[in-house]
Amino acid sequence: xxKEEDPATGMLSIPGFxxxxxxxxxxxxxxxxxxxxxxxxxxxMVGIVPKRLTFELISEKREFGISIPRADQLEIVGMCGSxxxxxxxxxxxxGLTPMRGKVIESLLIEECPVSxxxxxxxxxxxxxxxxxxxxxxxxxxxxxxxxxDNALMYWAREYRRVxxxxxxxxx
Amino acid sequence: xxKEEDPATGMLSIPGFxxxxxxxxxxxxxxxxxxxxxxxxxxxMVGIVPKRLTFELISEKREFGISIPRADQLEIVGMCGSxxxxxxxxxxxxGLTPMRGKVIESLLIEECPVSxxxxxxxxxxxxxxxxxxxxxxxxxxxxxxxxxDNALMYWAREYRRVxxxxxxxxx
Numbered sequence: 456x457x458k459e460e461d462p463a464t465g466m467l468s469i470p471g472f473x474x475x476x477x478x479x480x481x482x483x484x485x486x487x488x489x490x491x492x493x494x495x496x497x498x499x500m501v502g503i504v505p506k507r508l509t510f511e512l513i514s515e516k517r518e519f520g521i522s523i524p525r526a527d528q529l530e531i532v533g534m535c536g537s538x539x540x541x542x543x544x545x546x547x548x549x550g551l552t553p554m555r556g557k558v559i560e561s562l563l564i565e566e567c568p569v570s571x572x573x574x575x576x577x578x579x580x581x582x583x584x585x586x587x588x589x590x591x592x593x594x595x596x597x598x599x600x601x602x603x604d605n606a607l608m609y610w611a612r613e614y615r616r617v618x619x620x621x622x623x624x625x626x
Numbered sequence: 627x628x629k630e631e632d633p634a635t636g637m638l639s640i641p642g643f644x645x646x647x648x649x650x651x652x653x654x655x656x657x658x659x660x661x662x663x664x665x666x667x668x669x670x671m672v673g674i675v676p677k678r679l680t681f682e683l684i685s686e687k688r689e690f691g692i693s694i695p696r697a698d699q700l701e702i703v704g705m706c707g708s709x710x711x712x713x714x715x716x717x718x719x720x721g722l723t724p725m726r727g728k729v730i731e732s733l734l735i736e737e738c739p740v741s742x743x744x745x746x747x748x749x750x751x752x753x754x755x756x757x758x759x760x761x762x763x764x765x766x767x768x769x770x771x772x773x774x775d776n777a778l779m780y781w782a783r784e785y786r787r788v789x790x791x792x793x794x795x796x797x
Contacts, residue, residue, distance in 0.1 A: 456769065457739070457740075457741065457767040457769050457770075458767070458769075458770055459728065459765065459766065459767055460766045460767070460768045461766065462668040462764065462766055463665070465740070465742045465765075465766025466662070466665065466668045466670070466763060466766075468694065468740045468766070468772065469644055469662065469670075469774075470644040470694065470774045470777030470778075470779065470788045471644065471774070471788055472643065472644070473640055473641040473642065473643070487662075488661075488662055490643070490659075490662075490671075490673075491637070491640065491643065491661075491756075492754065492756065493673075493753075493754030493755045493756050494634070494637065494754075494755045494756075495754065495755050497633040497634055497636070498754060499637070499640075500661075502661075502662065502663065502664075523639065523640070523641070526792060533794065557630065568628070569628075569636070570628065576752070577752045581748045581760065583663065583664030583666065583667060583669060584664045584665045584666050585662075585663065585664050587663070589752065592636050592637060594630065594633065594636075595631045595632065595633055595636025595637075595639070596629070596630055596631070597628055597629060597631045597635065597636065597639055598628050599627065599628075601639065603639065603640075603641045603642070603781075603782075603784075606642075607641075607792075608779075608788065610774075611774075613774075614791065614794060615788060615789045615790060615791050615792060616789030616790055616792060617641045617779065617788075618786045618787030618789035619789075620784050620785065620786050621697060621778075621786060621787060623700070623704065623785060
């Protein structure tokens with residue numbers, strides 16, 4: 456039996472979104488407000504609170520990197536989500552190694568198994584807490600041992616592992 | 627060591643997105659192109675391929691329901707994702723029970739533990755394979771026994787369970 460709850464509680468009932476590290480220039484930000492946008496052209500989108508340094512930097516540079524961390528990198532993910540790039544250089548603070556991309560000038564993260572280079576093609580700004588940048592994936596760098604099994608999800612103050620694959624019967 | 631891959635392969639490396647059933651009028655569609663948009667006002671967004679019946683119906687009705695299924699409802703999720711509402715009534719086909727909302731006229735799904743009633747407040751249409759509708763959550767209905775532990779994720783042809791919570795050390 457379902458009970459009526461307020462819309463904010465409804466929002467928190469969503470299972471979870473993939474955790475990514477958004478890089479722009481030399482800054483790193485943790486985000487779960489990250490989504491697919493389109494297969495052709497291949498675009499993803501990331502939602503940023505306008506007061507963040509990352510918002511300023513993406514607005515200016517028109518590009519961003521997406522690095523997908525592993526669950527065992529949670530400590531670094533937490534650090535990048537709690538420190539502001541206005542106060543500290545997060546590469547220095549976390550010990551992560553900056554990696555040069557092929558297309559964008561913003562740095563990527565060597566230690567993450569996946570890095571995507573994205574150029575901003577559109578902005579979605581209708582007010583609200585977040586503004587979204589749609590980025591076309593221009594290049595991808597993937598570790599040969601990468602498996603999505605070790606990825607991280609986040610929502611409603613909970614980090615989770617990605618769960619096991621459910622086999623689907625072919626009928 | 628990371629190797630360069632094409633952008634489409636980069637897209638498929640994303641861990642997964644929550645699986646939802648989108649209802650509008652009396653139609654049901656399975657979607658993983660579903661995302662948070664803003665906390666205030668509380669908005670979510672759903673990406674739809676324009677040729678789908680759901681696209682037509684949301685464009686006309688300016689509302690949609692989001693019902694979150696459990697992992698054990700995967701068979702129904704698969705059916706709603708593979709049949710078109712142009713060919714069959716999916717409530718009849720799946721045996722799901724239509725549930726009346728409080729705000730929207732579109733039907734919700736009784737058997738799903740969470741149902742959100744959303745009114746379309748904006749559309750995101752820059753071309754590409756998907757168009758996105760941003761919906762403000764106007765009402766939420768949640769089963770008292772609901773836990774996000776039983777939810778479903780999907781990406782790159784794989785359904786997964788939501789994984790276990792990772793405890794975070796407080797420092």
